[in-house]
Amino acid sequence: MSETPKVPTPRVNPETKPFWDATQEGKFLIKHCNACSEHYWYPRTMCPLCHSTDTTWRQSSGRGKIYSYSVMRRAPVPYAMAFVTLEEGITVMTNIVDCDLDSIAIDQPVRVIFRQSEDGAAVPYFTPA
Amino acid sequence: MSIRGKAYIAGAWEHPTRKAPDKSLAQLHAEMAKGALDDAGLSFDDVDGYLCAGDAPGMGSIGMAEYMGLNLRYIDNTETGGSSYVVHVGHAAAAIAAGKCDVALITLAGKPRSAGIARNRNPARGGGGETPEASFEGIYGPSTANMYGMAAMRHMHEFGTTSEQLAWIKVAASHHAQHNEHALLPNVVTVEEVLESPIISDPLHRLDCCVITDGGGGLVVVRPEIAKQLERPPVKILGHGEAPKHLNGGRVDLTYSGAVYSGPIAFEEAGVKPSDMDYASIYDSFTITVLETLEDLGFCEKGQGGRFVADGNLISGQGSLPFNTDGGGLCNNHPANRGGMTKVIEAVRQLRGQAHPAVQVPNCRLALAHGTGGSLGTRMGSSTLIMEAEA
Numbered sequence: 001m002s003e004t005p006k007v008p009t010p011r012v013n014p015e016t017k018p019f020w021d022a023t024q025e026g027k028f029l030i031k032h033c034n035a036c037s038e039h040y041w042y043p044r045t046m047c048p049l050c051h052s053t054d055t056t057w058r059q060s061s062g063r064g065k066i067y068s069y070s071v072m073r074r075a076p077v078p079y080a081m082a083f084v085t086l087e088e089g090i091t092v093m094t095n096i097v098d099c100d101l102d103s104i105a106i107d108q109p110v111r112v113i114f115r116q117s118e119d120g121a122a123v124p125y126f127t128p129a
Numbered sequence: 130m131s132i133r134g135k136a137y138i139a140g141a142w143e144h145p146t147r148k149a150p151d152k153s154l155a156q157l158h159a160e161m162a163k164g165a166l167d168d169a170g171l172s173f174d175d176v177d178g179y180l181c182a183g184d185a186p187g188m189g190s191i192g193m194a195e196y197m198g199l200n201l202r203y204i205d206n207t208e209t210g211g212s213s214y215v216v217h218v219g220h221a222a223a224a225i226a227a228g229k230c231d232v233a234l235i236t237l238a239g240k241p242r243s244a245g246i247a248r249n250r251n252p253a254r255g256g257g258g259e260t261p262e263a264s265f266e267g268i269y270g271p272s273t274a275n276m277y278g279m280a281a282m283r284h285m286h287e288f289g290t291t292s293e294q295l296a297w298i299k300v301a302a303s304h305h306a307q308h309n310e311h312a313l314l315p316n317v318v319t320v321e322e323v324l325e326s327p328i329i330s331d332p333l334h335r336l337d338c339c340v341i342t343d344g345g346g347g348l349v350v351v352r353p354e355i356a357k358q359l360e361r362p363p364v365k366i367l368g369h370g371e372a373p374k375h376l377n378g379g380r381v382d383l384t385y386s387g388a389v390y391s392g393p394i395a396f397e398e399a400g401v402k403p404s405d406m407d408y409a410s411i412y413d414s415f416t417i418t419v420l421e422t423l424e425d426l427g428f429c430e431k432g433q434g435g436r437f438v439a440d441g442n443l444i445s446g447q448g449s450l451p452f453n454t455d456g457g458g459l460c461n462n463h464p465a466n467r468g469g470m471t472k473v474i475e476a477v478r479q480l481r482g483q484a485h486p487a488v489q490v491p492n493c494r495l496a497l498a499h500g501t502g503g504s505l506g507t508r509m510g511s512s513t514l515i516m517e518a519e520a
């Protein structure tokens with residue numbers, strides 16, 4: 001099993017505060033654009049696809065599959081970087097945790113989990129579903 | 130307005146150092162400037178345009194203009210990471226074409242080897258400061274190696290690219306580096322040796338990675354009238370393209386680079402096509418960077434890069450596309466973790482017929498230099514430059 005790295009504290013700003021408030025409740029929010037009906041990532045006020053600011057937060061299912069990954073073997077504690085494509089169709093950067101690092105594969109189904117940082121933030125990670 | 134034929138590269142100089150702990154950063158920039166101006170046969174007093182990236186000390190061009198005592202009417206601090214210097218050549222040519230300056234100096238210097246960056250295998254998490262993506266990326270420990278590793282992993286998944294094929298890129302670079310007395314890694318390596326080197330981040334081995342070196346270089350871009358008065362063989366700028374590629378709102382595709390945008394712009398302006406190139410300097414932070422870029426620039430079909438680079442096809446005198454004949458960033462020099470400058474310099478050597486005789490392309494008339502700054506795994510600044518040796 002992979003070792004658990006220290007959970008860092010995210011830098012929260014007024015634009016991203018709703019996301020980090022929601023993780024405290026176990027919810028993974030993504031942005032949805034009312035003008036072009038697309039989801040996008042990372043969260044920001046203006047839709048990068050059509051430039052509308054008529055955008056809202058939606059709760060993701062928190063489920064997806066691995067788009068790509070790379071196990072950082074030379075780190076003091078090896079860890080798995082990954083991009084995960086959510087069921088909603090957008091791809092997010094993350095770590096794959098709580099698994100054998102040698103068992104990770106592209107297209108593997110994964111689900112979101114949350115870990116507490118020392119400062120009390122809830123940080124999303126993904127683990128095999 | 131096109132820059133085609135409106136400006137020439139008159140000076141190109143690579144610093145021989147690979148480790149310079151006893152020099153300041155500004156001092157190194159001044160050495161690059163002197164080296165490039167001497168190469169051109171020009172002096173500091175001739176310079177009226179100066180370009181550097183955002184890593185130069187003291188607000189870039191402002192601090193360096195003061196340090197070097199430059200009197201300028203054109204300045205440019207464009208920062209696109211390691212590709213900055215390819216961008217700068219294009220910007221210098223545009224400025225000259227528009228009459229904004231006559232002699233443009235470009236410098237790069239840095240000392241990551243002295244600073245011990247090579248030992249950093251554990252990237253800080255939560256960094257990135259006020260960048261908008263910091264808390265959605267930086268907290269997960271992205272590093273150069275693992276981000277490029279993810280690009281390689283996906284390319285392998287979609288196209289069947291293999292580690293053996295990637296290794297051929299290092300092998301070709303090492304064949305060239307053996308003739309470069311300044312190369313950090315001058316020994317020829319085999320595919321087996323690349324595959325046996327330790328994994329840094331899957332699937333990239335240590336020998337899939339570029340070297341980390343101090344040093345840098347300089348370039349001088351001038352008006353055609355000035356180039357023709359100088360003794361060096363004139364190198365004409367034919368075309369230039371630049372573009373960012375990013376994650377596009379979460380529509381991630383790691384199998385291509387920004388070269389898909391910058392390449393066609395440059396080829397169209399130059400009025401040539403990939404198969405016309407006698408030589409190519411391809412940004413080589415990692416072997417996968419070269420493979421994706423060759424596909425994206427149109428040297429082969431998308432997904433066929435592995436077959437294209439295998440069996441020595443990039444080795445000068447042996448394969449169909451001689452690349453990075455100085456040994457590239459993979460074996461020779463990757464000063465300041467920024468490979469764009471040395472890419473342009475080796476292309477200029479080839480077009481002047483002044484590369485090492487063992488790697489010189491016979492009658493080299495058309496050459497390309499391509500830079501990839503930032504990260505193949507997230508957002509990058511890509512730039513393509515096409516040059517011609519004037520008969």
Ligand SMILES: [Zn+2]
Nearest residue numbers: 033036047050
């Ligand atoms: Zn929209």
